[in-house]
Amino acid sequence: MPASKKSSLVNSQKKLGIIAGGGELPYRLVNACRENGQPYFIVAFEGQTDPTILPGSDYMITRLGAAGRILNTLKAHGIEDLVIIGSIRRPSLPELRPDMRTFRFFTKLGLRAMGDDSLLSALRRELEDEGFVIRGIQDYVPDLLAMEGDYSRVRPKKGDWQDIDRGIEVSQALGGLDVGQSVIVQEGLVLGVEAAEGTDALISRCGGYKRKGRGGVLVKTCKPQQDQDLDLPTVGIRTLRMCQKAGLNGLVIHANRSILINPQEVAEYANRNKMFVVGVDIDNYKPKS
Amino acid sequence: MPASKKSSLVNSQKKLGIIAGGGELPYRLVNACRENGQPYFIVAFEGQTDPTILPGSDYMITRLGAAGRILNTLKAHGIEDLVIIGSIRRPSLPELRPDMRTFRFFTKLGLRAMGDDSLLSALRRELEDEGFVIRGIQDYVPDLLAMEGDYSRVRPKKGDWQDIDRGIEVSQALGGLDVGQSVIVQEGLVLGVEAAEGTDALISRCGGYKRKGRGGVLVKTCKPQQDQDLDLPTVGIRTLRMCQKAGLNGLVIHANRSILINPQEVAEYANRNKMFVVGVDIDNYKPKS
Structure with missing residues (x-):
């Protein structure tokens, strides 16, 4: 295998927001941040994120539908860069309990559901409108x-x-x-x-x-x-x-x-x-x- | 529903060859032939064709791999028009027991298997090369x-x-x-x-x-x-x-x-x-x- 190129983003002193779903990838990102001295903050979801990645990290645990609280917390921590990584099980409606911010997002999308790509690109636009910059996990863990x-x-x-x-x-x-x-x-x-x-x-x-x-x-x-x-x-x-x-x-x-x-x-x-x-x-x- | 157009082919006095797989469609075709006085001959396959369509009809029962025998029988009956209808379960190799004619067909196709359409169009070409005319069941039972x-x-x-x-x-x-x-x-x-x-x-x-x-x-x-x-x-x-x-x-x-x-x-x-x-x-x- 070729030697992995280290991304210029690694070791940025700006705090990275990690919106963490399930599976192993959030763990890999958290580890890479620790090894490279990259400051970070985890948004973990009840019943989705593996809680073993949390000890020793700054984090919040919340539900998927709490978009308002999530955005406010990220801003309060001065976070601009975001990585959204890991799998999300489709939540039931009671599990989602959307707050007003989440509700407005889905209302804007229209009631018509869409393919995964359209949903994700809508989410990306929404976060960029709020001033965040979306990064890929490969910018921080290039050998993935x-x-x-x-x-x-x-x-x-x-x-x-x-x-x-x-x-x-x-x-x-x-x-x-x-x-x-x-x-x-x-x-x-x-x-x-x-x-x-x-x-x-x-x-x-x-x-x-x-x-x-x-x-x-x-x-x-x-x-x-x-x-x-x-x-x-x-x-x-x-x-x-x-x-x-x-x-x-x-x-x-x-x-x-x-x-x-x-x-x-x-x-x-x-x-x-x-x-x-x-x-x-x-x-x-x-x-x- | 609109009145069904009767095809001009129905009531042809030329004997129709019916290569009959499983399911209900061969039965529908046989019935339409009987009702319309259309002479026909059934090629039925062991373990595939529903045998209840056979009594009262001219037919042969054979295995899928007997292409040589099938072609010779159809020609001996003076058949030119063919309808191939009904489902065919994919046979195991012993069930198929290809004769030389069948074997040559698959050898010509190449060992590389293909999508259903390519296989069917190869079969059609092969039968047309032998002088047969391939018809659709809808030519005989248009209200299908x-x-x-x-x-x-x-x-x-x-x-x-x-x-x-x-x-x-x-x-x-x-x-x-x-x-x-x-x-x-x-x-x-x-x-x-x-x-x-x-x-x-x-x-x-x-x-x-x-x-x-x-x-x-x-x-x-x-x-x-x-x-x-x-x-x-x-x-x-x-x-x-x-x-x-x-x-x-x-x-x-x-x-x-x-x-x-x-x-x-x-x-x-x-x-x-x-x-x-x-x-x-x-x-x-x-x-x-």
Whole structure:
């Protein structure tokens, strides 16, 4: 792997606001801030954020619908830069209990719900209107970004590249429609396509549609219009384990536009299970088959 | 519903070859032939074709891989026109036991498997090279074709049309990529997209991703490049029952380019359950929302 470029933003003495959802990524960001002496403040959500990231940090715990309180607290701490990171389970309405600020946001959006991208870009605009600057986690933890090339010793064979070509074509077309990021292809046939169910559910159901024999690939790419700071595609060891269980040959991720958590662990797992993991520069891709 | 146009092909004295898969459609075709005095010969497949359509008909029962025997029998009966209709479960290799003719067909196709459309168009070319003329079931049973307009008393409301517009956009884009025909949309969000799993599996899994409250629509359209004779999208009462169970508001089908089985029964079921069923002229469609 290439030496990671340290971003110029790291070690900024401006306090960073971390709006932290669930999963491992907020933890990685908090750790990077600590190691680099970057001051930060965590906004944690009840029932969503892993509370073990909080001890030793400045933080508030709140509910998702408390936009007014969150914005006021961030401003009171003099925060300008914000990273919004981690997964958010869709809350029930009582869990959300929107305050006036949150309510106005959703009213402005219109009652018509939208794809994830539209919601996120509306959120971004709203925060920028309040004077905040939205940053990506990769600005603070640059080695999270997937690189181009082979992570595994196993490399895709000719038949795999046919599946990869088809997967890239379909996942980018789907992404352009703001439907989903991931596609599973076996022997040229699209077994499944991700929409609201998420990548994990896609992989498990496609195991059942797979034809006999080893084969098939998961291709997960960043949507062309996807916000690079708010919502990069994320892959980790769990994704690869599920691919193994579904009998897939390997995994293709979007180099420079997706996050690979714990690449070392992913590479070792792939080698042990004779699978490939490849970062592909989708934006400059020419079909290989 | 408009009076059905009887096709000029019906009552042809040329014997029609019916290559019959499973499900109800072969039965409908056989019935129409009987009623219209159209001579016919059935090719039925072991474990696939419903045997109750055979008594009183001329037929052969064979396995899927017996292409040579099938072609020779059809020619021996002086058959030129062929309708290939009904569903075929993907056979296991021992079930297929390809003869030389079948084997040569798949060898010519290349070892690389393809989307359904490519396979079907290869099959069509192969049969046409042998001198056969491929016809659609709608040429013999024209009232199977879905018409434009409302089948149900309930009509889509404004919010439904937003989902329908999005569903048409996504299903036609997916179809253009030869991925699948069907899409489920709720409040603008694409809940799921069909690939290898088929429409029934799509509907059942999307029930689980649906947000609370009644809403959502299934849009099933014909792929732009889909063979009009070999493989029209097909919808029947079972599809609508599944939509009801998944809590959807209704169902949109592709007018003039899909098959609706038993429209009367479908309309009654929709009325009883306050759902809409609409045939939309997708090829000349302008978004309504």
